[in-house]
Amino acid sequence: MSTDFNGGKRLKILLASRSVLQLKQTSQMLNRIRDCLVVPVVDVRAAIQHISQDQPDLIITDWTLEHLTAAELLQAIRTRTTWKEIPVIVCLDEISARLSVQAKNLGANNILTKPLSQILLSRTIAEIFPSGGGKKKDSTIINPSEIRAKLSRIDSLAPLSALAKSILAISNDPHSSAKNLAEEVKRDQSLTAKILQIVNSAFYGFHRQIGNIDHAIVVMGFDEVVNIALAASLLHFCENGRNFLFDRDKFWLHSIGSAYIARALSRYTDEVISKDAFVVGLLHDFGKVAMRQHFRDVFYRILAEAARRKQPLHHVSLELADIEHGEVGAMVADSWNLPIPLVNAIKYHHTPEQAGIEEKEVHLAHLANIFCHWNKIGKSGNTVPDDPSRISLKALGIEGIDLDEVWKSLKIDAQMVRSTIG
Ligand SMILES: [Fe+2]
Numbered sequence: 001m002s003t004d005f006n007g008g009k010r011l012k013i014l015l016a017s018r019s020v021l022q023l024k025q026t027s028q029m030l031n032r033i034r035d036c037l038v039v040p041v042v043d044v045r046a047a048i049q050h051i052s053q054d055q056p057d058l059i060i061t062d063w064t065l066e067h068l069t070a071a072e073l074l075q076a077i078r079t080r081t082t083w084k085e086i087p088v089i090v091c092l093d094e095i096s097a098r099l100s101v102q103a104k105n106l107g108a109n110n111i112l113t114k115p116l117s118q119i120l121l122s123r124t125i126a127e128i129f130p131s132g133g134g135k136k137k138d139s140t141i142i143n144p145s146e147i148r149a150k151l152s153r154i155d156s157l158a159p160l161s162a163l164a165k166s167i168l169a170i171s172n173d174p175h176s177s178a179k180n181l182a183e184e185v186k187r188d189q190s191l192t193a194k195i196l197q198i199v200n201s202a203f204y205g206f207h208r209q210i211g212n213i214d215h216a217i218v219v220m221g222f223d224e225v226v227n228i229a230l231a232a233s234l235l236h237f238c239e240n241g242r243n244f245l246f247d248r249d250k251f252w253l254h255s256i257g258s259a260y261i262a263r264a265l266s267r268y269t270d271e272v273i274s275k276d277a278f279v280v281g282l283l284h285d286f287g288k289v290a291m292r293q294h295f296r297d298v299f300y301r302i303l304a305e306a307a308r309r310k311q312p313l314h315h316v317s318l319e320l321a322d323i324e325h326g327e328v329g330a331m332v333a334d335s336w337n338l339p340i341p342l343v344n345a346i347k348y349h350h351t352p353e354q355a356g357i358e359e360k361e362v363h364l365a366h367l368a369n370i371f372c373h374w375n376k377i378g379k380s381g382n383t384v385p386d387d388p389s390r391i392s393l394k395a396l397g398i399e400g401i402d403l404d405e406v407w408k409s410l411k412i413d414a415q416m417v418r419s420t421i422g
C-alpha cells in the first residue's frame with residue numbers, strides 16, 4: 001500500500017517493542033532516515049492509548065510485545081474504521097513464514113526481520129510515504145503492486161517456445177512415438193547438439209559415442225530422451241549472461257541435478273511415476289528465470305539482500321517484493337497449461353506445509369531441491385537451503401530414516417551430474 005504523504009511534514013511514528021534498548025536503537029535509526037517524531041511504547045495497551053490520543057502516521061511494532069503480541073494490536077487497529085488505514089510494519093525476531101502469513105492476514109503492510117537494516121527500513125518507509133521531489137527513480141526500489149500488475153500478464157511475458165511446447169505435448173501424450181520425438185528434435189540443430197552432448201556425458205557412461213537422436217532413443221529409451229529434450233529446450237528460455245549471484249550454467253545444473261534427484265526419490269513412493277518427477281525437479285525454480293527476465297533489477301536486489309543477510313531467498317523475496325519465485329513459477333506453469341500437480345510442486349516447493357500430504361510432487365520438489373543444495377550440485381542463487389519438512393519426509397515414506405543413507409541409496413553422483421553440462 002502506498003500512502004500520499006507530504007514530504008515536508010514531520011512523520012509521526014508509533015514504535016512498539018518490549019525491549020527498551022531496541023526502542024532506543026530503532027528510534028535513532030529512524031531519526032537518521034527521516035525527520036520524524038517517534039513515540040516508544042512497550043505493550044499493546046499503551047499503543048492503543050497513544051493511537052486514541054494522537055493518531056500516528058505509521059506504526060512499527062515487534063511481533064512479541066509485553067504480555068501480548070502484535071496480532072492483538074493489528075486486530076485492534078484493523079477493526080476500527082478511523083485507524084484501519086494506518087500503515088503497520090511488523091518486525092519478526094527471526095524468519096518465520098507462519099508468522100509472516102499471520103501478520104499479513106491481519107493487515108500488516110510490511111514484514112521485516114531483525115536485526116533491522118537501516119537501508120531496508122528506509123526503503124520500506126519510502127515505499128509507504130513516497131516523498132517525491134523529482135528525484136530520479138531508483139530502479140532497484142521494489143514496488144510489489146507494480147510486480148503484481150506485470151505478473152497478471154505473465155502469459156505474454158513468458159511465452160513457451162514452439163519447440164518446448166511440442167516436446168511437452170509429446171511428453172504428455174501416451175500415444176507419442178519415438179519417431180514423433182526424433183522428428184521434432186531434429187528440427188532444431190542446437191537442441192540436437194545439446195541432447196547429444198548430455199547423452200554422451202560421463203553421467204550416462206556409454207563407451208561408444210552416440211551420434212544421432214535415433215540412436216539415443218534406442219539406447220536410452222523414449223522417456224529419458226523426452227526428459228533431456230525438455231530440459232534442453234527450456235534452457236533456451238534461460239538467456240545467457242552472468243551475474244556473480246546468478247549464473248545460468250550453475251542454475252541449469254541445479255535444475256537438472258534436482259530433476260535426477262527427484263526421479264530417484266520418487267522410487268520411494270509408487271504413486272508418482274519417475275517421468276513426472278524429473279520434470280518436477282527440473283522446473284521447480286523456473287520462477288527465478290521469469291523473475292530474472294522480467295524484473296532483473298528487483299531480482300538481483302533480492303539475491304544480493306538474501307546473500308548479505310544470509311537468509312533464504314524466498315523469505316527475503318516475500319519481504320521485499322511480497323512474492324517469491326515459487327508463486328511466479330506457478331503462474332508461468334499455469335499459463336503454459338502444465339498439469340496442476342506440477343504447478344503446485346513449483347508453487348509450494350519452499351512451503352510444503354501448505355500442500356496436502358498426498359501432493360507427492362510438492363514433497364519431491366522440496367526434498368530434491370534440498371538434496372541438490374546439500375550436495376553442492378550447481379547453484380540456484382539461494383545460499384540457505386530449507387530444512388527438510390516433516391510432512392515431505394512423511395509423504396515420501398522416509399521419515400525417521402538417516403538422510404545421508406537416503407542420499408547414498410539414490411546412487412546419484414554429484415560429479416556425474418556436473419558432467420552433463422560439459
Ligand atoms: Fe526454490
Ligand SMILES: [Fe+2]
Pocket residue numbers: 254284285369380
Ligand atoms: Fe532450487
